[in-house]
Amino acid sequence: MPDNSEDLLVEQEAARLLRWSVANMRKRRLLGLPPAWVKIGASVRYQRKALEEFIHNGQQPVRELELLRVLLDGGKSQSARQQGKGGR
Numbered sequence: 001m002p003d004n005s006e007d008l009l010v011e012q013e014a015a016r017l018l019r020w021s022v023a024n025m026r027k028r029r030l031l032g033l034p035p036a037w038v039k040i041g042a043s044v045r046y047q048r049k050a051l052e053e054f055i056h057n058g059q060q061p062v063r064e065l066e067l068l069r070v071l072l073d074g075g076k077s078q079s080a081r082q083q084g085k086g087g088r
Contacts, residue, residue, distance in 0.1 A: 006048075007047055007048045007049065008038075008040075008045040008046070008047060008048070009045060009046045009047075009048055009051070010043070010044075010045065010046075011025055011026070011044055011046070013046075014035070014037075014046035014051055017048075017051055017055075018035070018051065018054075018055065027071075027072070028068075029044070031067075031068070031071060033068065034054055035050055035051055035054040036050045036054075
């Protein structure tokens with residue numbers, strides 16, 4: 001049976017590969033956003049192949065990006081931010 005342990009990355013390795021912070025990885029995981037991850041006992045791992053596919057595909061749906069912006073901006077939507085700046 002082949003050893004696939006090199007194919008599984010810890011959170012810090014996955015974040016480094018994506019050039020993201022570990023905090024961003026955790027937020028996305030909590031929100032159920034990609035990239036996909038697996039739980040092994042108490043540990044979180046990312047499959048290298050899945051991360052490479054995520055990088056290759058590169059595009060995230062606009063809806064997902066807006067949801068992430070809203071959640072990271074304390075629940076304010078883009079229209080609410082514009083109204084706060086005098087936009088109507």
